[in-house]
Ligand SMILES: Nc1ncnc2c1ncn2[C@@H]1O[C@H](COP(=O)(O)OP(=O)(O)OP(=O)(O)O)[C@@H](O)[C@H]1O
């Protein structure tokens with residue numbers, strides 16, 4: 001369902017002026033390759049600055065790759081970004097970016113409209129998601145004063161309004177308490193059970209061990225190991241993913 005082919009991103013950081021102008025190239029992601037099947041959760045594990053967000057933003061067509069591509073449900077990301085967009089959902093951790101002045105329902109509907117959904121179809125889907133996520137009481141309240149957990153639920157509903165087959169999560173539990181993080185974990189498991197392909201970034205080992213079928217360790221923009229938890233433990237002779245991670249990433253490579 002997801003095939004990533006030599007995907008790379010080089011950022012150009014320009015500083016100084018005139019003759020002293022310097023351009024520094026930042027190789028944020030270097031020719032990474034991996035694939036994810038339907039019903040599979042792939043964890044992208046990496047330190048701060050490893051290239052996780054850059055990778056997910058490219059896969060979600062929010063950032064243009066410098067080279068390489070990915071096929072999402074057989075569709076080439078570079079050639080048909082619009083087509084790809086209709087098949088994916090992305091959930092970010094941290095500030096979820098709702099419109100404060102709009103109600104929960106309006107926030108969700110806005111995304112549905114961006115995905116060309118018809119009003120009837122969207123209304124039914126919003127009611128269903130509100131019920132499922134327990135948002136009925138505040139569906140018609142403005143989002144500005146919502147608690148973090150309430151905002152998180154609205155953002156979940158918003159990213160799955162069009163029922164995408166492919167889901168990307170970028171550190172979705174960062175800053176959440178245990179209950180809110182659990183909600184996200186359950187949601188990821190449900191995506192898997194529904195046969196969606198999931199890519200999920202984190203630097204929390206236990207989260208990755210709990211949720212992922214396979215793990216790709218990304219370090220300084222390159223994927224340095226990929227496999228199931230058991231395969232990685234076997235190959236790198238570690239007791240835990242943390243052992244393996246520290247061994248691979250912490251040796252000054
Ligand atoms: N717009 C940008 N312009 C220049 N450099 C950037 C830009 N976005 C990211 N980078 C650089 O690319 C590298 C990878 O960043 P990225 O945000 O993908 O890391 P990350 O793995 O998501 O880290 P974190 O765990 O801190 O979220 C970093 O060196 C970062 O400074």
Ligand SMILES: [Mg+2]
Pocket residue numbers: 052053054170
């Ligand atoms: Mg990030």
